Amino acid sequence: MNSLERVLAAATFQGPDRPPVFLVLLQQGAIEMGLPLSDYYSHGDHIAEGQTRLIEKYGHDCVVGVPHIVEDTLPFGTELKYYDAGPPSVTGMSIKRYEQIPELKVPRAADHPQMRETLSAIRKLANRFKGEVPIIGAAIAPFSLPSMIMGTKHFIHLMKDETGLRDKYWQTLLNKCVEYVTQWANDQLEAGADIIVLADGMASADLLTPQEFQTDALPVLKETLSKINGFVAYEFVGKAEALLPYCKDLPVVAFLVGSDDNLTVSKGNVGGSKALVGNVNNIKLTHWDRDRVYYECRKALHSMRNRSGGFILANQGPEIPYHTSEENIRAFMEAVHDFEMN
Template identity: 30%
Template sequence: MEKRYTSMERVLTTMSKHEPDKVPLFLMCTHYCAKFLDVSIKNYFSKPENVARGQMMLLKKFNNDCLNPFYSAAHEYAAFGSEVIFNEAGPPNAGEPIIKNFDDILKLQPPDVKNSKILRNCLETISILKEEVGMSVPIAGGVLSPFSLPILQMGFDKYIELIYEKPELLEHLIKINERFCTEWANMQLAAGASFITTIDSMSVSSIIPKSIYLKTGFLSAKRTIPTIKSDVAIATSSASSASILEEILESGIKAILVSHTDDLAEMKKKVGKRATLLGNLNGIEMCRWTRSDAELNVKEAIRKAGDGGGFILCDSLGDIPYQVSEDILYEISESVNKWGRYPLNWR
């Protein structure tokens, strides 16, 4: 008789590089779930109960294998004293940079995570979900990487200037962010998260030369990842991480969200059994997909990376756009059930 896996068992088997019953599916939705409750995105994020309810509806609608209580990068950054700016049909945006000039870096203190209302809401969401699912479904925590957080704290242009012209101040800022990242990640784990995803859009070679990354973001990652008390995944905001793949693995990352610009088969070959791959459906193109497109893309991703476990189907950003039709999400789910059953003998 075929073993019936819970989502947690399916994911853990996959991450151990063995084949479960089928390829796990992570439809990672944040603001998208406001649709299910028929409320505005601002209203949706106003109560932890709303976010928890939206995630549970996502789980049941599409046979999803993960809960994603991450609110937004703007919410995390707001804990430093900024604000969250809401859109009608998109993710929340961050408010103005809190670092207006380089001297402000020396005055900056990490947020008091325990007493930040905006962070407590996220922790409460995690706790509600943990109460609902226990150990049957993994719950994803999320943090901005210490090296990428300054993009919001001071703006991209000023941050680039800091990197090239003020290395000592850069180190000071990153160390502050590392303390926050570690505390915030581990508090999510204590609330019930199963693993942590670090969102690191700054480290990729399309943004900053690898030679600079090796002296900055890479060193920060090697310091920070071991302080997080769970497996850690990395998401690079749909940018290719292929050029820094070995460094990502050396830092201790156990799962990599693969860009839609990367070849899954090639990434699987390079990574081998050292990490699990997630991806790499193109979320932007998904807005225009037909159901046939969805099935074709799911089948192709599984063909390239599904053999032997170590692969979770996901979009390449880790956040489904609001404009994607629910019909397409249903088709993705049905296609995983059709083409992702192990052993993969349909080719």
């Protein structure tokens, strides 16, 4: 099997030759090419070349066309701060007052120079890997995007407001975010991405009760999924297992779960009908030794042992940190190659 066949077999419970491995290496391409991250992130040619070198080096089962998830905020006029050894962060909010929400124009992501570079990277990866290796795109989910363009504190205040602010602005804000995100996801699919990862950090069980998730986040997610013209994997970017029972019938191909989630419980919570992706702790990869990483990968594989599939071994989102050693990255593949499916 090639990587695409392997991932499709795992996601559809058709029996892959081995469990697939998703190594989300968004920064390591810069190391391979000897470039500062700010330069690497800014050019589609660099992203495509970096991803190509990494898959040739490690032999995992995906390439990722996006440089980092916070780029989704740029078309709204935010500013990013770049770091030498980590992903950028948003430093300037585009919504500073709730009263700005009705007048907020929904930008077209592809009109922004940085987003065009991302589409270029996806096209180049598609030219090289289409039909052989899954090409992954990504977007901040509409429920979480407001926290990135107005600030988490202000978003939560609006969500929980009982003074009339929510009635006035909440649905308008989310409608605009749904329009933006679905457009951007479809742009990536048209460029050649095989699947879109929707990252929804504000919708995890770390922040929402099951009731809040069902009332506030789930309707937005359902609307979003109905407007994306391709495969989607849903990432909680946090604890997921308590919310999975409410998501098991969603039209997604997989759920990305966190390191605090029990894989066996999570599998039961989706009824065994959807694949799970995860869930090795990404932060601890920087200080675990190779043997510990190997052990954690084997533990995940054994807990999801199933000849028919349903599991993709991966780091917990959003990415493997810059300073993770090569031997720790290789431990993922070593664990899988040593693993017996039956």
